[in-house]
Amino acid sequence: MSEIEHVSANDLELSRSRTLARLICSHHVYHAAEAFQDRSITYCASRRVSQRSWSNIRNCFAYPGGTSDNMARLNALSAVFLLLPAAMCMDMALTNTRNGHGLIGYGINMYKPNCAFACRAAISSCTLDCSTMMEMEGMAMSMDDMMMETSAECYATDNAFLQTMAYCISQKCEGLRKWELEKYWKDNIPGTSAVQPDPKWTYQESLDKIRSAPNETVAGGDPLNQTMLVSEDDWLAIWNAQDSFEEAEGKHGKYSIIVIVTCFALPIALSFLRFVPLPNTLVTQFNAWVIDPPLWGTKQKQPLAGGLGLMPTRGQALFIGYILLINVVLSSVGYRSSQPNAWYPGSVRNEIITLVANRVGALSFANLPLLILYSSRNNILFWVTDWSHSTFLLLHRWVGGIATIQAILHSIIYLQLRIEAHTHAEESKLPYWIWGIVGTLSMSLLLPSSVLYIRHKAYELFLAWHVALSILTIVGCYYHILFRFAHQWGYEMWIWAAMAVWGFDRVLRMLRMAKNGLRSAVVTKVDDDYVRVDVPDVAATGHAYLYFPTLTWQFWENHPFSVASTATPQFVRKSKSLRDEESGSSKKDELKISTAAASSDSSTHGPAKLGLTFFLRRQGGLTQQLVSRDSLPVFVESSYGTHVDTSRFPHLVCIAGGIGITAVLPYLRSHPGSSKLYWGVRSAGIVHAIDDELLKNVDKEVFVGSRMNIREVLQEEAAYAGEGGVTILVSGPGGMADEARIVVSEIGRQGKVNMRLVDEAFSW
Numbered sequence: 101m102s103e104i105e106h107v108s109a110n111d112l113e114l115s116r117s118r119t120l121a122r123l124i125c126s127h128h129v130y131h132a133a134e135a136f137q138d139r140s141i142t143y144c145a146s147r148r149v150s151q152r153s154w155s156n157i158r159n160c161f162a163y164p165g166g167t168s169d170n171m172a173r174l175n176a177l178s179a180v181f182l183l184l185p186a187a188m189c190m191d192m193a194l195t196n197t198r199n200g201h202g203l204i205g206y207g208i209n210m211y212k213p214n215c216a217f218a219c220r221a222a223i224s225s226c227t228l229d230c231s232t233m234m235e236m237e238g239m240a241m242s243m244d245d246m247m248m249e250t251s252a253e254c255y256a257t258d259n260a261f262l263q264t265m266a267y268c269i270s271q272k273c274e275g276l277r278k279w280e281l282e283k284y285w286k287d288n289i290p291g292t293s294a295v296q297p298d299p300k301w302t303y304q305e306s307l308d309k310i311r312s313a314p315n316e317t318v319a320g321g322d323p324l325n326q327t328m329l330v331s332e333d334d335w336l337a338i339w340n341a342q343d344s345f346e347e348a349e350g351k352h353g354k355y356s357i358i359v360i361v362t363c364f365a366l367p368i369a370l371s372f373l374r375f376v377p378l379p380n381t382l383v384t385q386f387n388a389w390v391i392d393p394p395l396w397g398t399k400q401k402q403p404l405a406g407g408l409g410l411m412p413t414r415g416q417a418l419f420i421g422y423i424l425l426i427n428v429v430l431s432s433v434g435y436r437s438s439q440p441n442a443w444y445p446g447s448v449r450n451e452i453i454t455l456v457a458n459r460v461g462a463l464s465f466a467n468l469p470l471l472i473l474y475s476s477r478n479n480i481l482f483w484v485t486d487w488s489h490s491t492f493l494l495l496h497r498w499v500g501g502i503a504t505i506q507a508i509l510h511s512i513i514y515l516q517l518r519i520e521a522h523t524h525a526e527e528s529k530l531p532y533w534i535w536g537i538v539g540t541l542s543m544s545l546l547l548p549s550s551v552l553y554i555r556h557k558a559y560e561l562f563l564a565w566h567v568a569l570s571i572l573t574i575v576g577c578y579y580h581i582l583f584r585f586a587h588q589w590g591y592e593m594w595i596w597a598a599m600a601v602w603g604f605d606r607v608l609r610m611l612r613m614a615k616n617g618l619r620s621a622v623v624t625k626v627d628d629d630y631v632r633v634d635v636p637d638v639a640a641t642g643h644a645y646l647y648f649p650t651l652t653w654q655f656w657e658n659h660p661f662s663v664a665s666t667a668t669p670q671f672v673r674k675s676k677s678l679r680d681e682e683s684g685s686s687k688k689d690e691l692k693i694s695t696a697a698a699s700s701d702s703s704t705h706g707p708a709k710l711g712l713t714f715f716l717r718r719q720g721g722l723t724q725q726l727v728s729r730d731s732l733p734v735f736v737e738s739s740y741g742t743h744v745d746t747s748r749f750p751h752l753v754c755i756a757g758g759i760g761i762t763a764v765l766p767y768l769r770s771h772p773g774s775s776k777l778y779w780g781v782r783s784a785g786i787v788h789a790i791d792d793e794l795l796k797n798v799d800k801e802v803f804v805g806s807r808m809n810i811r812e813v814l815q816e817e818a819a820y821a822g823e824g825g826v827t828i829l830v831s832g833p834g835g836m837a838d839e840a841r842i843v844v845s846e847i848g849r850q851g852k853v854n855m856r857l858v859d860e861a862f863s864w
């Protein structure tokens with residue numbers, strides 16, 4: 101291969117330079133690694149690197165300090181899931197890179213001062229007196245393929261190199277202050293490794309030693325044994341390349357920050373609007389037109405297109421629209437070509453599409469912490485916004501889709517570039533490439549395997565697969581960067597941020613669980629469809645995640661259930677556990693339940709340390725297995741969910757379907773004004789179980805085995821509420837929630853009654 105395409109800063113460092121080829125791939129791998137990390141070795145006009153040499157260069161570079169096979173094996177093993185931190189330490193020990201802290205343009209500079217970096221890049225590939233011939237292990241080479249190595253010590257002490265550099269800098273870097281030049285000199289003349297010798301002379305000393313102005317010009321790859329002029333063309337082409345590349349990299353960082361900051365801050369800012377004392381009529385109209393209705397059609401909680409997904413509400417769609425827009429716009433703007441360009445000589449197309457590939461790659465990375473944040477149970481955004489968990493999960497899916505498309509675009513563009521440059525065969529063997537494929541592929545598999553249909557049909561399987569692939573994505577992305585750039589350019593910051601968000605959630609989950617300790621749950625059969633679970637000595641509000649570690653081998657399995665009551669056992673209630681019933685035993689399980697405590701709502705009076713009651717509807721998994729037990733160990737991870745303030749309007753109407761009643765109970769207990777419950781339920785068992793204890797003083801209409809007419813109910817209640825206004829809280833199956841949403845929006849739009857809709861979903 102006679103020419104090797106430039107596709108990135110680091111490719112550049114490897115290409116177009118026979119001398120660089122001499123540098124890399126020696127048994128002095130240390131210096132080879134150094135050479136790669138030497139950002140100033142960028143351009144050399146010389147001309148030919150054989151395919152075989154190229155392959156060896158790439159392989160040697162890719163595994164500084166070890167043979168490729170061993171390293172690949174070692175890293176594949178060590179990276180397997182949670183051994184990542186150990187593997188990271190190992191990798192850090194193997195590289196001699198100067199670690200960057202921050203992002204390019206934000207704490208990390210690539211080529212500043214560019215004038216000096218360009219000088220060095222133009223001559224660093226020249227053969228110096230102290231350069232040495234390299235033996236290539238395992239390579240039968242002709243003389244033409246022999247390689248020269250120039251060590252950091254050599255650069256630091258070679259008179260011709262130092263003086264040529266000093267002269268070039270004095271000519272090109274006018275306007276820079278002395279200390280800036282000296283700093284550049286000390287840090288970068290020998291190379292850009294973390295550990296390297298100091299130059300034997302300062303910049304000023306080197307300049308002072310030049311007796312007369314040079315008049316001969318040197319080109320990269322040529323011998324350099326006296327003070328010479330740097331080729332103007334070479335210098336300019338390198339300067340352009342470095343300048344536009346660093347500018348573009350700075351934009352990648354800036355746009356990434358814009359995406360993550362706005363997608364974090366906007367929900368907070370928009371939520372804070374609820375504290376603005378706007379007229380109720382205006383708020384009702386706004387919600388009825390702009391926020392509450394489904395974006396399209398009448399379905400929002402019911403699956404679309406055979407379970408592909410859910411239709412967002414208009415409010416959700418607006419924010420999803422923003423996320424889409426900001427990602428598309430910031431992937432598309434701010435590109436600049438700078439020719440003549442040493443890295444992309446004459447190819448504006450390659451120059452720009454490389455920048456696009458890098459941009460979408462960077463944005464994809466920036467989206468990772470965001471998408472994990474949106475999916476977390478312990479999510480700062482829950483605590484400061486009034487957006488629901490199901491809204492954030494919806495955003496999680498959209499951001500996941502966007503990040504995946506960006507990763508795919510990044511991969512496809514680089515694949516195409518490599519194919520066009522005929523380097524794909526070699527490139528695709530490199531670990532950074534392989535890990536990149538792992539990352540992109542894992543993300544791509546996550547998308548179809550997360551559709552609503554699968555989540556509904558096999559939630560636990562979906563979850564396990566989702567977590568495994570997510571970890572693989574993070575590991576893949578991390579190693580992609582590590583093998584490509586080590587820790588120089590800060591891209592791994594986004595991966596660290598993603599891991600931090602994930603770790604924060606997991607640690608808090610454990611703390612919430614540990615706070616309550618291991619308890620013994622009492623399971624009581626209510627009827628064929630429902631069971632009641634009582635957990636003594638735990639206080640919680642909203643909903644909690646219950647773990648039954650002895651129920652199945654999947655001891656980590658946990659499910660959310662609404663706290664129906666924080667009741668303390670006080671009076672004797674006779675009931676039969678399912679097991680008693682099944683065994684025909686006449687043993688009675690005596691439970692004490694306090695009706696007084698049932699009316700004490702912890703969200704308004706502080707948590708009463710009494711005990712928790714849950715009502716569970718039998719489904720096909722854990723809730724099904726639970727009915728065969730009457731008492732078993734339980735971990736309670738609590739408390740979750742926000743108790744929406746219903747006090748804006750004096751009247752509260754709760755529309756509950758089946759087990760959805762559990763989510764409305766706290767509202768019925770805490771609402772300061774009048775309230776009415778409409779509860780549709782299939783069988784009477786659950787009505788007795790709940791009604792007797794928890795709904796005694798509640799104004800209610802219960803529909804057993806028949807459907808309530810939601811439209812009629814809501815119209816009546818709206819008329820009753822009149823000017824004061826009414827909050828409609830709905831908690832039930834998708835169809836019920838959707839109908840209530842549509843009717844509330846319709847009534848709201850008529851502008852006669854002030855209304856607010858609260859949807860307490862049991863599905864996400």
Ligand SMILES: Cc1cc2nc3c(=O)[nH]c(=O)nc-3n(C[C@H](O)[C@H](O)[C@H](O)COP(=O)(O)OP(=O)(O)OC[C@H]3O[C@@H](n4cnc5c(N)ncnc54)[C@H](O)[C@@H]3O)c2cc1C
Pocket residue numbers: 555556557558559560643658659660661662663714715716717718719720721722723724759762763861862863864
């Ligand atoms: C905030 C919230 C509060 C809830 N409160 C109650 C309650 O008080 N009483 C009650 O009976 N049900 C409640 N649910 C629903 C309850 O979590 C599911 O019915 C239960 O997880 C089903 O478990 P399973 O293994 O038997 O279900 P499966 O038969 O495996 O699945 C049945 C359905 O439950 C969904 N599901 C399964 N596991 C989960 C999970 N970990 N998180 C969310 N959805 C899941 C599935 O997608 C599927 O649609 C609540 C759900 C949420 C999100």
